[in-house]
Amino acid sequence: MQTVSTPFQYCDQLVCDxxxxxxxxxxxxxxxxxTGVDLGTAYIVLAVLDENYQPVAGAYRFANVVKDGMVVDYMGAIRIVKELKQELEEKIGTTLIYAAAALPPGTFTLDSGAIKHVVQGAGFELTKLLDExxxxxxxxxxxxxxxxxxxxxxxxxxxxxxxEVIYVADEPTGGTHFSLVIAGAYKLSFDDxxxxKRDPKHHKELLPVLRPVIEKVxxxxxxxxxxxxxEQIYLVGGTCCLEGIEDIxxxxIHLPIYKPQNPMFVTPLGIALNCTQEIL
Known part of the structure; x- marks a missing residue:
């Protein structure tokens, strides 16, 4: 079944902006x-929208503070979010007050407190905590x-x-496993x-190497x-940036697939769109 291109102009335009x-x-x-704060396993992303919910600034940084959807380096997470917050405040000349955050599906009762304290510890007023x-x-x-x-x-x-969301699930297989496979195949360190993996010029070469783990996903x-x-699958998340993953x-699964232009930024933008001025 081939991938499909559906008319999601709003999504693609928002990501482009x-x-x-x-x-x-x-x-x-x-x-x-x-502000939307997305604490990912590989990246922490901050997306800032104005009063009309239009993008005005954003930043991201590679981080190892989350594992399998759970915060494992609490102080490290606070430090990075605080640094990104300060970086963006300097760029747009204002203090960022309100932020929303999100958790992977099925982890709300386990890790919502940690996420909340990370966002608040970085200096934000948390206004909403929702599932990704x-x-x-x-x-x-x-x-x-x-x-x-x-x-x-x-x-x-x-x-x-x-x-409405009627079912959620979350399983431990993602970009980390892709990197482990590449490390083994190419005799590289995990970081290398x-x-x-992140360089698009290597994606075509890597697809055959990664096919087994993509098929597991x-x-x-x-x-x-x-x-x-x-009837249709919508792919988001940083690992989906791998060119060709949607075809495999x-x-x-024999269902049509839609992948936005840059799936890495869909969730952080969605978190920001859910931010309000009503503090939790």
Whole structure:
């Protein structure tokens, strides 16, 4: 089954605008700024929107503070979020007050306190804490289907019906496992393998090497969606930036696949869109 290109103009335009302001922040007066804090296994991303929920700035940094969707380096997470916050404040000339954050599906009762304290410890007023699929759907705006978030440590799946999440799952397979496979195949350290993976010029070469682990991700997706009337899969998450991953997944699960222009930024933007001025 081939991948599909569906008319998600809002999603792709928002991501495109965000990429532009990451390179050149918009310095203008806004009554309020809303920040989305995405604590990922591989990256921490901050997305800043203005009073009209339009992107004005953003930043991200590689980090090892989260493992399998759980915060494992609490102080390190606070430090990085605080540094990114200060960096963005200097760029747009204001203090960022309000922030929202998100957790992988199925981990809310386990790690919501840690996420909350990281965001607050970095100097934000936390206004909302939600699950990542709901955040992503604020950007995707789908009514029916499955959102699959392939991150650094886990693959999260959320099935939506009539715009509501009716099922969630999260399993430990993601970009970290891709890097381990590359390290073994190329006799590289894990960090070098991770860097190698991120360079788009290596993606075509890496697909055959990574096919077994991509097919494992596909089998995880298939196992969770097969009992539901899912007609289309929507891929988000940094690991989905690997060119061609969607084609391998589509062939394994025999469902149409949609992947945004830059799936890494869908969830952090969705988190920011859920930010308000009402403090938790």
């Amino acid at each position: 965000f990429e532009k302001v990451m390179a050149k922040p918009i310095v203008k007066k806004s009554a309020v700024y809303y 699929p709901t955040a992503a759907n604020a950007v995707l705006k789908i009514k029916n289907g499955a959102i699959v978030d392939i991150g650094g440590g886990t693959t999260g799946i959320a099935i939506l019906k009539d715009g 393998a991770d860097q190698y 596909a089998s995880i997706i298939n196992r969770h969606v097969r009992d539901y009337a899912v 997944i589509a062939k394994q």
